[in-house]
Amino acid sequence: MDKPHLVFLTGAGMSAESGVPTFRDALTGLWSRFDAEALATPAAFRRDPELVWGWYRWRAAQLLDVQPHAGHDAIATIERRGFKVDVITQNVDDLHERAGNRNVVHLHGKLLRSRCIDCGARRDPDPITLDPPSSREGEREAPPRCEVCGGQFRPDVVWFGEALPQAEWEYAQDALARCDRVIVVGTSGLVQPAASLPSLARALGKPVLEINPQPSAITPEVDAFWALPASTGLTRLLD
Numbered sequence: 001m002d003k004p005h006l007v008f009l010t011g012a013g014m015s016a017e018s019g020v021p022t023f024r025d026a027l028t029g030l031w032s033r034f035d036a037e038a039l040a041t042p043a044a045f046r047r048d049p050e051l052v053w054g055w056y057r058w059r060a061a062q063l064l065d066v067q068p069h070a071g072h073d074a075i076a077t078i079e080r081r082g083f084k085v086d087v088i089t090q091n092v093d094d095l096h097e098r099a100g101n102r103n104v105v106h107l108h109g110k111l112l113r114s115r116c117i118d119c120g121a122r123r124d125p126d127p128i129t130l131d132p133p134s135s136r137e138g139e140r141e142a143p144p145r146c147e148v149c150g151g152q153f154r155p156d157v158v159w160f161g162e163a164l165p166q167a168e169w170e171y172a173q174d175a176l177a178r179c180d181r182v183i184v185v186g187t188s189g190l191v192q193p194a195a196s197l198p199s200l201a202r203a204l205g206k207p208v209l210e211i212n213p214q215p216s217a218i219t220p221e222v223d224a225f226w227a228l229p230a231s232t233g234l235t236r237l238l239d
């Protein structure tokens, strides 16, 4: 008897216990301390590329200091136990990969990757991780220039008003159509189109469990809700 195919839909709350700030949490949330319009939009980068590049370098430097927690490890253990596992995340961190999951799809891009805004070229090692900047918030830094076309480099994340990467979005919808169960972890369910995936899963007849200490915008739509932090809720799945 084949083990069920599980899809994990994760948001910023999944990485909160590792020390990665969420976006909306009142005190620690990034959007309560920084203006998304001034930092996470194409217009912001055109207006002030040094401010935006500096801010993403600061976030990238922080990521180098955190580790996956028991919740990330639990999802990786479930995959090692022979379950087919797809992780579809809104997160730009690499904690699911570091925990050992192989099928991790980033709907909103990756913080530790950048690309040329003109020709799309990438560099290895990636300039966004090179000689991490002093971790002073708001440190301004000029984005590097592309060696291929001279264009400016930008963080390889999806900014507000930008379309999600086609391949990742199609993979997400296809995985929900093929899976047996869906577990949603740590999202407020406020950012579209990612926030529409749980209701798509239900429309496809897939049972949806949500793990979040607080009810979210998607809680009314799920089959089961565990008011728990990611580490506790996901570890409980191992029992």
Ligand SMILES: CC(C)NC(=O)[C@H](Cc1c[nH]c2ccccc12)NC(=O)[C@H](CCCC/N=C(/NCCC(=O)O)S[C@H]1O[C@H](COP(=O)(O)OP(=O)(O)OC[C@H]2O[C@@H](n3cnc4c(N)ncnc43)[C@H](O)[C@@H]2O)[C@@H](O)[C@H]1O)NC(=O)OCc1ccccc1
Pocket: 010, 011, 012, 013, 014, 016, 017, 022, 023, 024, 025, 029, 040, 090, 091, 092, 108, 109, 157, 158, 159, 160, 161, 162, 163, 164, 185, 186, 187, 188, 189, 190, 191, 192, 193, 194, 211, 212, 213, 214, 215, 216, 228, 229, 230, 231
């Ligand atoms: C704010 C919202 C209203 N805006 C949108 O949805 C917009 C569209 C839009 C504009 N106006 C609208 C009006 C109505 C509806 C939609 C819109 N969407 C877009 O712009 C998208 C792009 C959206 C992606 C933006 N990029 C990100 N990130 C990358 C960058 C970066 O990181 O800097 S979004 C970013 O914020 C989002 C944060 O949400 P969550 O992950 O849910 O985190 P949050 O902090 O909100 O909540 C944390 C949760 O965790 C819980 N929690 C806390 N601790 C724990 C714990 N320990 N364990 C478990 N859970 C925990 C908390 O209780 C809480 O529930 C994530 O998606 C994250 O990736 N693009 C697009 O629409 O393009 C069009 C288009 C289409 C075709 C062609 C051209 C254009």
Ligand SMILES: [Zn+2]
Pocket: 116, 117, 118, 119, 120, 121, 146, 147, 148, 149, 150, 151
């Ligand atoms: Zn280029």
